[in-house]
Amino acid sequence: MAGKLTAAQGTGILLVTANVGSLFEDPEHLEKIWLREFYQTVQTHRPHFVAVHCQEVGGKNYEASMSHVDSFVTELLSSDAMKEYSRARVYLDENYKSQEHFTALGSFYFIHESLKNIQQFDFKAKKFRKVVGKETWSETLESTPTVEKEKFPQDYYPESKWSRKGFIRTRWALADCAFDLVNIHLFHDASNLVAWEKSPSIYSRSRQRALQFVLDRITDDRYERLPYFVFGDFNFRLDSKPVIQSRLCPACNLQVSRSDDTNQLSKLTFREFGNDQKLILQVEKKLFNYVNQDIFREDNGTSLLEFDNELSVFRGQLHELEIAFPPSYPYSEDSNQGREYMNTRLPAWCDRILMSPSARDMVIKPENEEKSIVYDNIGPNVCMGDHKPVFLSFRITAGAGKPNANKHKCCVVQ
Template sequence: MARTGYSEVTSILFAGMQRRSREMEGSYTKVLLVSANVGSIFEDPEHMLKLWLKEFLKCVSYYEPEFVALHCQEVGGKNYEASMQHVNQFVKAMLGCEELQKYDRARVFLDEDYTAADKFTALGNLYFIHESLEDVSIWDFVECKFITVEGREVLSGNIENVQIKEKAKFPQDFFPEFKWSRKGFIRTRWNVKNCLYDLVNIHLFHDASNIVAMQRSPSVYSDNRKAAFLHTLQRFEQDQYDKVPMFIFGDFNFRLDINLLVQDLTAKTKSQQIKGKKDQVAKIVYTEEGNGKVVLTVETKGFDHHEKHSEVFLKRAKSLQRYDMEMQSYKDKVSEFEISFPPSYPFCEDVNDGLSYMKTRCPSWCDRILMSQSAKNIIVIDEKHKPRYDIIGRETCMGDHKPVYLYLNLKRSQGKETPTKSILKSTLSGTLSINGEPVQVEDINDINIHDYSSFANEQALLPEFKNSIRLKSSPAKPSMDFLTDGSPVKRRSSFVEIAKQVVSMEKVLMHWPRPRTRPRSRHHSSSSEDMNDTESEEDSNRNKIPVHSDSGSTTQSDLSPSLSPQNMTPDRQLTGGGLLTTEAVEHDDVVLSVVTSNSLHEHDGYVKKEQDGCTVDEPTENSALMKNGEGKESKVESAESSRRLCPCSCVLL
């Protein structure tokens, strides 16, 4: 009996411990933060992109986080104009993969508009929220309020007007002596179970020349990075928003102090400088004294420690951390967990080699995950919940940058939580929208995210890319007869294209010439002042034509069929003091009959042409096809058959 009672007590105590453990687990949120410079994987998407996705998803599956934040830099690669279609495949692969299907909410920010050179950063923020995690909202930086996150949404192309992010490109002032590059940041703010924090994606300036970088300590590049980063931190400290914990992770481009490192690596050598163009140093070769064996070679884009390269930078990486000094400038503002992995850059881009470094730059910890001092207060650190700071794909080719991740548990607020509306969640959680437009497809591969994107200067887009977008499939299924006869699937204009047509139509109608109405006056006067007064009154009433009747004045929208413009008699009196003539009615009828989706592009500088079974816009030199007020003809095609004349003699196609 005694033993039985002891066993029962032990079981009860063990069950209680398990229950308390589960309660503790429920009060934390499992978070995975990842920083990845993905530029090089778009150079060989057929092979490298698949390897990258496999390793990234393996990491997600291993930790099973509830919230995933992936910050990418150089989205689309170095030659962004030619690689945008690969970005489309990258995002669809993420949204469609099996490993992320239980992440029923997502927000994807892609700064892709390379036609806006003063704003383009090539940054990509991707966030995935697990179905088990409730009460998640994102901050609106304009309305200054949190918005519940439901469904999956992709924000691509030109995202300057997206309110749930803050974005900036670093001005040229931070690196006046060097080429203005696409560096900047994107910030989002989150409320997860009443725990608030900012997530900032950042990309700082790189070292353009190894030879310049080793001239002094710290290097000129390090000074430029410091100025930009401190400016960013100061901006966050002084803005109008509440101060919350912050995680800032991206490609900081922090480099080892090459000046000090080279001095130590070449302590017992002699150097030889080789000059190139403009009598500038192009190469420095360090050789051992006595035998002349080459120890180190430094070039503008070359850094080769020869036979000791892998041993020093991969196997003895821990000893190099004393040269990793750039973080010291910010230690009072931000911190990071201890680094236990080798330098994240520059790894070999050979898909069969995931361990070797390229001999182009001195290997460094460029990719980092930092946090504000206040962020330490929301991180759970104990024997069971230890943060893990490491790289992804340690032995796999991931491009020249290995992604860096931080897995950790974040506390949840102990305050009263807002109950989740399960009905709303079940309705919206499975939806997908792109730039605010709902998308319903059975297979995500059937869509092109760029069909829904807008760009600041669309004429600067490459023709191949421009002609490949805005041709999404119609939601109505075509008949089988239509498909079997070899014809292409019917297409319809996208939301963005329709909006463009509306704006173009408005532009045409606002500038279309109208015949002047006869002034109404007992004592007719031909003075210029009287004519100007009459014309100004007509202009102010052009879109709203009140008409006198026995019961009072009525606007055009209130007219009965008998009083519509088409049925008005020539002597119908206008409020502005003129008469609506038969000529004016006929003129408007002709205008409305020709200003259609097929002709308005011609008036706005475009013509529609059939190309590869699809309709595309092509610019034309003859954008003005009307006579101006002085009676001079604008440029039009010489073929008289292509013209139509309305009663006022304006030229119509």
């Protein structure tokens, strides 16, 4: 695994975000593939510190999937692939009976045996504590001192209906600097038709409000402000109306169908001009059936990034490295179709790793060779569920987190 590194090489960090709901729908097939690809990513990048932020832990039916969740956690903590990670912290929101609090978030942190004296923040005592051994926390994370967890206020939810959306924050100190890691899950698009009707869609405004809520919370005056990484399922979507009109169906006849009783939009049908009237795209509430998926895969779909605009609202607050991987959602859940998208949603980069300006300065340093920074997806050619996990691998050198350098002298790599 990571082996011995000199101080000059820095401390290897691997951040991963993964919506794992699909794994618990078909654990016999998908969990093995997912774990294999995750372990391979760890072995390739050889980090000292691994942070895995999961969303929808347990899938759609959490109560029925609880045993699968337990075996998934046990495997991660005891596998040969992770045996050199002698310390771990696992935080699972398992309180599914509490509609007011349940987020289905899971945050996993693994520390390599060569990383000495890493510390984690106790939010109640307001001080750092040395990380020793392996611990798993679940049920009522609201009272766990080493995490800050919140579900979004009910009036933030579209139509004020509860769903599993919120955030979990942890704080760490290593390599002479300290930083926050925030696991986040924002609101999805409930209907392709509603998303189409206005540009930008009403769903993007709900996500914007919730993300600002998180940023305000993690930068308020209760604790020292530190660099932060926010990674999870943001559910960011492409602006569907201009995507369809200018890229997917630039020369099509549009037929609009409405329901007889309510006159609400029920279907959009796009056909080629001409005698054959070839069907190009059909859109319904939970159907997005486009004739040619290659556009989402060619050159990693990056020609569509001009329609990925939800992050632009946070310019100056949040940064992201250049995206050079295909849209991370919605992939087929058929274990034999690793590169195919489901015909349910317009593919989009939902799963992201974002960072504050000071965190970006930690990642992108002159002494970092370009090849040491990798922002990519996991398992591009195999089925990882409906979301492809996304990772960021980088190294931090001692003092990288200035002005916090030399403040938290807590990490020695031997």
